[in-house]
Amino acid sequence: MGLVIKNLKYKNKIDGLTFTFKEGELVGLQGPSALCLMDIIDGNLKKDSGSIELGKEINANFYKKHSSDIAYINVNNKFLTNRVVDEFKFIASLRNYENDILDLKINNMLKLVGLNASYLERDFYSLSSSEKILIDIAINLLYDPKVIMLGNIFGYLDYQNQRKVLGIIRNLKDAEKIVILYSVDVDLLYQYTDKIIIFDQDKVVKSGDTMKVYTSKDVLDNQYIDRPSVALITKIARDKKKVNLMYQRESRDIIKDIYKHV
Amino acid sequence: MDTLFKVEKLKFSYNNKEIFSDLSFEVGYNELVSILLPNGGGKSTLINLLSGLLPSNDCITLDNILLTRKTGKKYLRRIGVIFEDLDAQFLTDVVYDELILPLANLNYSKKEIKNRIKTITSILGIEDLLDYYVDSLSTYDKVRVLLACSLIHNPQIIFLDDVFRNLTNSEERKLIVLLKTIVDLDNVSIVLTTSDFSNIIYSNKVYVIDDGKLSLDGSVRDILEYDNRLSKLGIKLPIMIDISLKLKFYDLLDDIIFDEEKMVDVLWD
Numbered sequence: 001m002g003l004v005i006k007n008l009k010y011k012n013k014i015d016g017l018t019f020t021f022k023e024g025e026l027v028g029l030q031g032p033s034a035l036c037l038m039d040i041i042d043g044n045l046k047k048d049s050g051s052i053e054l055g056k057e058i059n060a061n062f063y064k065k066h067s068s069d070i071a072y073i074n075v076n077n078k079f080l081t082n083r084v085v086d087e088f089k090f091i092a093s094l095r096n097y098e099n100d101i102l103d104l105k106i107n108n109m110l111k112l113v114g115l116n117a118s119y120l121e122r123d124f125y126s127l128s129s130s131e132k133i134l135i136d137i138a139i140n141l142l143y144d145p146k147v148i149m150l151g152n153i154f155g156y157l158d159y160q161n162q163r164k165v166l167g168i169i170r171n172l173k174d175a176e177k178i179v180i181l182y183s184v185d186v187d188l189l190y191q192y193t194d195k196i197i198i199f200d201q202d203k204v205v206k207s208g209d210t211m212k213v214y215t216s217k218d219v220l221d222n223q224y225i226d227r228p229s230v231a232l233i234t235k236i237a238r239d240k241k242k243v244n245l246m247y248q249r250e251s252r253d254i255i256k257d258i259y260k261h262v
Numbered sequence: 263m264d265t266l267f268k269v270e271k272l273k274f275s276y277n278n279k280e281i282f283s284d285l286s287f288e289v290g291y292n293e294l295v296s297i298l299l300p301n302g303g304g305k306s307t308l309i310n311l312l313s314g315l316l317p318s319n320d321c322i323t324l325d326n327i328l329l330t331r332k333t334g335k336k337y338l339r340r341i342g343v344i345f346e347d348l349d350a351q352f353l354t355d356v357v358y359d360e361l362i363l364p365l366a367n368l369n370y371s372k373k374e375i376k377n378r379i380k381t382i383t384s385i386l387g388i389e390d391l392l393d394y395y396v397d398s399l400s401t402y403d404k405v406r407v408l409l410a411c412s413l414i415h416n417p418q419i420i421f422l423d424d425v426f427r428n429l430t431n432s433e434e435r436k437l438i439v440l441l442k443t444i445v446d447l448d449n450v451s452i453v454l455t456t457s458d459f460s461n462i463i464y465s466n467k468v469y470v471i472d473d474g475k476l477s478l479d480g481s482v483r484d485i486l487e488y489d490n491r492l493s494k495l496g497i498k499l500p501i502m503i504d505i506s507l508k509l510k511f512y513d514l515l516d517d518i519i520f521d522e523e524k525m526v527d528v529l530w531d
Contacts, residue, residue: 032400126277128302155427158301158457158496184430187501226431229501232522240523241530251501255508262514262529 001055003041003147003178008050010036015202016050021147021178026169028189028210029182030226031199038149038182042072054146068095071140073133074151084127084135085120091139109138112171114164130161137168148172149180154188166192190214190228191249200225215247230254237261266291266451267419268323274304274311281307282474289419289453289467294445296462297455298470298485300496305455306346308471309423312453313343325418339368342412342420342450346427348404357399357407358392364415382410385447386440402433406440413448422454426461438464459492460500463520470495486518 003021008014013036021027029037039045041052043063052058054069081087088106097105107117113134124132133153140148150169154162169192172179183189189196190210197207198219205225206213213219214228220235230248234257237243243261248254267289274282281304289295299305310316314334322329329337345351354360361382365375383389386406391399399407405425412420422441426434442464445452454461462468468485470478472495478485485492489499489507499507502520509515509529519525 130301152428155458156301159493159498160496161301162498184428184433186431229505229522233505233526236523236526237530241526243530251505251508255505255512258509258514258529259512 004051004053006051006053008037008040008052009048010040010045011048013202014040014199017197017204019197019207021180023146023176023178024173025194026173026179026181026192028193028196029180029199030186030189030196031201031205033199033202034182034197035151037197038072038074038151038180041147041149041180042070043067068143069146070149071143071145071147072149072151073136073140073153075129075133075153075156076151077136079124079132079136082123082125083120084122084124087124087135088120088139088142092142095143097142105142106138109142112141113138113168129156130158133157134161134164137165145177147178147180149182151182152184154183154185184226186226187228187230190231198225211247211249264291265289266293266325267453269312270321270323271319272311272321273319274307274316276307280474282311282471285471285474285476287469287476287479289451291451292445292449293451293466294441294464295451295453295467295469296465297453298459298462298468298492298497299455299457300472301457303457303471304474305424305457308455309343309345309421312421313341314338339415340418342415342417344405344408344412344420344422344425346423346425348401348408348425351408351411352396352404355395355397356392357388357394357396360396360407360411361392361414364411368415378414378416382413382448385413385444386410401428402430402437405429405437409440409444413444413450417450419451419453422452424456425454426456426458431460434458434460457497458500459497459503470497483518 002023005017005019008017013033036045040047056062079087081090092102110117110119115134133156157165169179181193193210195208196210196213198205205222206216206219214231220227220231230251233254234245234247237245245257245261248257265288270286272282272285297308311318312322314329314337320328320330324337324340327333327337352360353363361379362375365378386409388406388410391403391407426437429437438461441452444450456462463482465482468480468482469476470485478488492499503518506515506518514529519528
């Protein structure tokens with residue numbers, strides 16, 4: 001099925017995007033227009049033209065019946081209550097969730113994001129930005145959404161919590177969810193995503209398999225967009241020094257390759 | 263170097279939880295000083311304390327003015343601040359109005375306002391943004407405009423609360439260079455908090471805070487000697503520093519290199 005986008009246009013931000021987000025894949029988004037795309041998918045912005053389908057056309061009716069199918073976690077999300085447990089229960093009441101399974105599900109979701117039950121009694125103002133993001137993920141996963149969109153959350157997470165969220169993303173992929181990640185950290189997108197869409201202004205520079213896109217000549221030669229350091233070192237070494245480095249994803253692999261060739 | 267700003271044994275607790283205990287550090291004149299804390303380590307709380315928004319235990323001194331309830335006003339005139347939530351800090355719609363506001367409140371003459379705006383916008387390269395609506399600015403431009411606002415009244419020191427968030431890698435690099443330029447050209451010191459090592463590379467001094475206490479201090483290169491400790495604190499090293507350190511370990515590099523092309527040149531020349 002997937003999340004199918006056809007010829008999507010929005011003001012001067014997106015000029016005709018066509019892309020299929022498939023189940024079990026992590027798709028990275030680069031460039032500020034990506035935030036508009038996420039807002040359109042989440043129903044916060046209205047597209048000018050084009051279509052978005054998740055089994056059926058996503059329109060105003062879709063959000064009335066299937067709003068739980070799409071989760072959007074970003075750092076600007078505002079909590080509507082003061083305490084974590086109240087937020088879980090408030091959101092559950094909005095969606096008519098059964099009470100007898102709710103407590104169990106809430107605890108399971110907290111466990112999934114690596115937090116213990118004591119967090120339920122915490123006030124939001126006492127939580128760090130990392131903890132708020134993890135709670136937000138737990139709340140959003142309560143409803144078993146089909147699509148999980150993550151805004152630029154990695155800048156707000158320390159190294160340990162980044163690893164924790166990457167682990168959650170792995171589990172979501174295994175559960176055949178569609179996961180979409182926007183980040184300003186191009187090295188992170190290069191290392192962890194399966195597919196990528198790179199926006200420059202309103203245009204899609206390139207989209208497709210992450211390794212293929214980021215190691216393509218037109219992306220690595222494009223000085224107007226951020227490019228991953230590991231791929232850039234390889235490209236420069238190959239072009240300038242005629243050294244046959246292989247394109248690697250991780251820094252430890254390029255170190256090994258450099259060691260062999262110096 | 264003479265001390266401009268001093269924090270001596272800062273203590274702060276919140277809801278019976280100790281956030282900072284006996285935290286001390288100093289900033290010299292025209293210095294860029296970075297305070298590296300893990301996420302959740304109290305970055306915003308620290309900036310709120312240094313800028314007098316939260317009461318402290320009479321332990322903060324700026325150019326011999328001890329920050330107390332009585333001296334608060336005098337102290338505030340000598341500092342500038344950018345908080346984490348950029349959008350919440352704009353009080354007007356247009357960049358030019360935003361810049362005039364602090365000066366008008368301080369009774370600057372028209373000529374002084376004109377001259378100061380010219381100087382600051384030129385240092386920050388935002389002359390072309392004066393007529394822009396604040397809402398239409400990119401995150402990077404918002405940071406530059408807020409920097410201009412915090413500098414416009416000639417403060418002796420400015421405090422920046424993790425202003426690098428939401429910037430792309432290339433914007434981060436540009437901002438780091440810009441901060442260094444401001445310190446060199448505008449007779450001001452800067453204290454910034456961050457969790458990201460890549461933001462501190464031009465700092466004159468770095469303080470690392472762990473669990474509310476000073477854990478490490480020194481130059482950027484001094485701090486890099488403790489890469490394992492930084493990693494345990496949840497502070498991720500930028501990829502080029504990570505690669506440089508590993509290549510140094512294998513004796514393939516002598517120094518940290520931030521630029522990809524330079525690294526290739528050094529490795530294969």
